[in-house]
Amino acid sequence: MKLNVSSETGRLRGVIVHTPGHEVSLVNPELKDELLFDDIVFEEDARREHLDMLDIFRAAMPPEGKIYEITDLFLECFHMDQQEARAFFIEELIRRYPQGNLHTVKEELLSMPPDELLRFAIEGITTHKDLVLNPTPNLLFTRDLAAVVNDSILLSRPAKAARIREFLLMEMLVRYHPLFSELKANILTISEQETIEGGDVLVASGDLVLIGMSERTSFSGLMTAAEGLLNRGVTQVLAIDIPKQRSSMHLDTIFTFASNDECLVFPPAITERERNVVKLNSENGSIRAEIKSSLKDALEECMGHSFTFINCGGNSRTNQFREQWTDGANVFALAPGVIVGYERNTNTFNALKEHGYEVINQFDFIEEYRDRPFNPGSKKIAIGFEGNELCRGRGGARCMTLPISRES
Template sequence: MKIHIPSETGRLKKVIVHTPGHEVSLVNPELKDELLFDDIIFEEDAREEHLDMLDLFKAAMPEDGEILEIMDLARECLQDADIRRGFVNTLVRELPYENLAAVQKDLQKLSADELLRFVVEGSISPSHHFTLHPAPNLLFTRDLAAVVNDTVILSKAAKRARARESLLMELILKNSDTFSDVKNRIIYTDRSQSIEGGDVLVASDKVVLIGMSQRTTFSGMMGVAGQLLSGNVEHVLAVDIPKQRSSMHLDTIFTFSDENECVVFPPAIEEQTDNVVELSKDGDLIVSKKHSSLKNALETLMETEFTFIRCGGDNRTTQFREQWTDGANVFALAPGVIVGYERNTKTFEALSEHGYKIMDQFDFVDEYEDKQFDYKKSGKIAISFQGHELCRGRGGARCMTLPILRN
């Protein structure tokens, strides 16, 4: 299967997601912070909201578009007994703090479905007393990897709560037929480093942004940047952002809505200076150049003017409120065709002021589910979808998607 992401906004053709399952119902309020959730989620409503979002994707994608469930990909890999056995050994080796060696023999006896349930929900069986915390963040597939052109960056989670997800993604990259063509083009991160997919944005086939955030370390960024620059990427923009929960990844404060338009959280993007360093290759050396701002860096390297659209509009309070509910975390289905949570009304007003037609998810599906959507004729559209439960986990449309093929 072809894997290729040359930009953030090319028409979406293949994407990996995870519709929330029982794991989100296993989040104890006393453990929610440890599990990286700001609130507990009602499973049934979250599932419905997520499936409605996928219906929206299907209406916008081409006929040969494909939505892949990460659980299905993992389950297919684990059907092979040798792969299943090796994966158990990997879990025991890479998660020493979980004391899995005590139940290694029990895990080796599990079927593919049972082992997958253990990894995601934390239980071996109702009668077995050994349990782990659930992995509710699997919902945010974006953070598990990033595709840049025809190269895949395997993320290394910064927090223990997401370590099993990283191992699950590695299992898929190494064993799934979906990634058979790129197995020799996977970038790995050293054990002591961390980088997550929410910090990697592909401005073009030559320019990639990497956030240095709460979850991506300087060494993780440099390790990945060096390997990208040894390929066909010419410039990596290292963007230093606040190291805090509310802006855990670059895509929580900055996303592309069109080829030269972005939705930004002003306090962390427009009001920051001297926080962007351009990395490029000069022979065998990596050289650096400081830029006064992210806008300046993009306009210099992309040789075009950029428009920054403010999350929350011009009002300071609504900027903070709507960034908190992922107003800056939009996801492009095609150039100028984006989706985001409907609750961020001031962000949608700002998009409207910049020429975007505003539609809700149901109107969009009604109009395009039975006919081919042509983004070249539709003009710019900002589509709102419901996510009152989904947003409790602190992630928007981009967080919940891992694109692997765009036009």
């Protein structure tokens, strides 16, 4: 599979996900805040909801499309014939967790069976009584780990210590798993003093990338990433200053693309803000910055066509805040004008319907295309799926997906 992402809405061909496992059951009320969860999650229901979402993907993707479970990729890297990958992860784990004194059990980690090492990496527990770490429940949100932009991959750096282990695992994959072999020469990184997370990186086109300066992405991380992208074929970056708060932790919690010319937005943080967007481009080896009046104006100028912004929650202020909280603005495009999101955000779906989308639930969509190919383009479709447990982790459909291949 050729790895390349040059838009947010090109038809999905390859995506990395993580169906929640036992690690979410290891989050207790005393740990939840430290582990960045607002509530505890019921594992069985969360798994069912996630697997239902993946069934939608399978029905909508082309025959050659592929869904990769990230833990399967990790396990392949941990096998004994991948000693270099295993050694990389363990060395970095020891270095980034000095308080854990993991150097004392380095040899045990190097010789641990692959499935046990994977369990330790995800759940934080092994048969070794002295080897215990916190679980990694946020692995559910694979989007934050990296971003494929054209034929490059930007590796994230976490803002919160609770997510360090996930990001080390992702770096191991990119550097050592054969799936990423064609991108190894095009890895973009930032320093350990900076932060950037994939939820803040939106690929509007092969020429334009949006990066949010958020609670999780620092100014220096944004600028370093922008410089790297501008040196790798991207011609313009829009840097967007967004509220630094839990409810809008990433740009994609308040803004996502639904089609080539439509976006879902949370008005208080997008359309009601002015002069919070800076256009960056490279001129003679230097970055030139230009303040723009609004995100909509900047996007239309850079893309050369008009955009329609559709309100998450509709026109009611209360509904906008309620449905943004349950990820109404965080939809994921399977193709241009074919999106998935939590069905509980009924006012958002009603707004989409008013803009010409056919609203359909997960079961009807899967049944309709179970035995015949889905050919996007004839109509716009908004597919709702259950996410009453998944949304407790504070992330929607886009958060739970890391696209690695889309049609141009």
